Amino acid sequence: MNNIELGNLIYPSLPHTPEEYEAIYPPRKLPAGAMVTRLGPSPTGFIHLGNLYGAFVDERLAYQSQGVFYLRIEDTDEKRSVENAVETIISSLDFFDIRFNEGVTPEGDIGDYGSYTQSQRKDIYQTFAKQLLADGMAYPCFLTEEDLNSIRSEQEELKITPGVYAGWSRYRDWSSSREIADEITKRIKAGDEFVIRLKSQGKPNASAEETKRHEINDAIRGKLSVPYNFQDVVIIKRTGIPTYHFAHVVDDHLMRTTHVVRGEEWLSSLPIHIELFEALGWELPVYCHTAQLMKIDESGNKRKLSKRKDPELSLDYYRSEGYHPASVREYLMTILNSDFEEWRAENLEADINEFNFTMEKMSGSGALFDLNKLNDVSKNTLLRTEVSEIACWLRDWSREFAPEYAYVFENMDTLEKLLDIGRHDARPRADLVYARQIMDFIGYFFDESFKIQDEYPDEVRSDAKTILEKYLETYNYSDDNGAWFAKVRSIASELGYALKPKDFKKNPQDYKGHVGHVSSVIRIAVTGKTQSPDLWTIQQIMGEDKVRQRISACLKED
Ligand code: GLU
DSSP, X not given: OOHHXXXXXXXXXXXXXHHHHHHHSOOOOOOTTOOEEEEOOOOSSOOBHHHHHHHHHHHHHHHHTTOEEEXXXXXXXXXGOOTTHHHHHHHHHHHTTOOOSEEOOTTOOBSSSOOOBGGGOHHHHHHHHHHHHHTTSEEEXXXXXXXXXXXXXXXXXXXXXOSSOTTTOTTTTXXXXXXXXXXXXXXXXXXXXXXXXXXXXXXXXXXXXXXXXXXXXXXXXXXXXXXXXXXXXXXXXXXXXXXXXXXXXXXXXXXXXXXXXXXXXGGGGHHHHHHHHHHHTOOOOEEEEEOOEEEEOTTXXXXXXXXXXXXXXXXXXXXXXXXXXXXXXXXXXXXXXXXXXXXXXXOTTSOGGGXXXXXGGSOSSOEEOOHHHHHHHHHHHHHHSOHHHHHHHHHHHHHHHOGGGGGGGSOHXXXXXXXXXXXXXXXXXXXXXXXXXXXXXXXXXXXXXXXXXXXXXXXXXXXXXXXXXXXXXXXXXXXXXXXHHHHHHHHHHHTTOBSSHHXXXXXXXXXXXXXXXXXXXXXXXXXXXXXXXXXXXXXXXXXXXXXXXXXXXXXXXX
């Protein structure tokens, strides 16, 4: 039996040859420099910030170069697949404005390079595994779990690298042993289980100086010196399904991917991937290994974001808390590109898509994720967002995640006015951060959520009722802001409060307090809090009746 016969024995009836697949999936006709990127999530049901982070890079690269960004579902690990995961992936990314040009969609595949689901591409992987068998670059291996365990123990004793490589699988050099060749033939015909392994050309256990290295350019990390692989890794599992290593190599080649953006956890298997590309005679895509997302935890240590400990790793967190997608994009861009914030400061109104994203500006070491910073970015992003859009977005959010706030959306006009208070001042108020916080922030306005939260300042406590009584007597809804405040001042001076805080500070013995304390009483009666946006404006939006009701309610309390 020769190599070709072995390939035919294992895969007697595949529908196409490698050459035919090359013709079915020809090089793409795209403008020079166009990048083809992909997101290859596994359908585990958990879609996280790292996926979004990577997807954002993919999407920007393809978009900016008039290339293609496609979605491929990597479901070769059956144990990890969960139902509806694909829908979750697509809808979560869509929410953050990440759109694919090609690939899996809820309505089926779009594009000429499908199927875009790995479990539907078995024939393709097997065709190329067959090619490797025929070229003497792969072999069937019948080692059992027990065999593998005893190999490992022996290697541990010898203090050498564990794994299956030259000298450790008796099937590797089958062609030089009649006996093993016969065993293989017999066992394949008998239907015994086996895997297909790469027959690595690397030199096992070479000293550091002897180890050959590939020099490759990672688009984010720059020059990488990658040691040669020498492990005979599994390329096709017992089930006939490929491993990630093999599947992504075949897919990225046939789908004509130019740039592979993926997490740095894949760096350690890069030697395997390079060897697989070489064994198949294909050009390597440009690898772009992104940095891990890190956070500073409660004890001040920098660590990787963890699925178990950090709810903010899940994209669901941002949706259910109600972060505006533009805020999250904006924030991710600040972590992705070090010059983004500067650009934003100079281009306040510009669409984020006008920013020229580059991989050179990405950091190769841990990207620090910080919720406080996200909140700051979000405040500014919302300040630039039309209030009508914010109102509609809040309503959509509430329908999905917080129907208990339905009353907030009964009058959208009022809501818009409320959200808009102070946003056009010389120093605009940036009060709006994310939906749940906004509901709390504007809660004072609605009777359903209004409650007195703060206490009157000590300086005015004994006068509070008198202040409110006088306020009710003089309050006139038609007063403009100036006239309204003049009345508050006159109540203040009548009752012995300084008109300017600094006068009170200078001569505290001459006053009970200052006008700010007086207006605090009114503010607390109307909004329940000592801090609020402009009180006159709030009252204008509330309408006279409601203002009077709230003041009267406070007067009734003991
Ligand atoms: N399926 C891999 C994962 O979900 C993707 C790795 C890649 O992008 O190549 O981790």
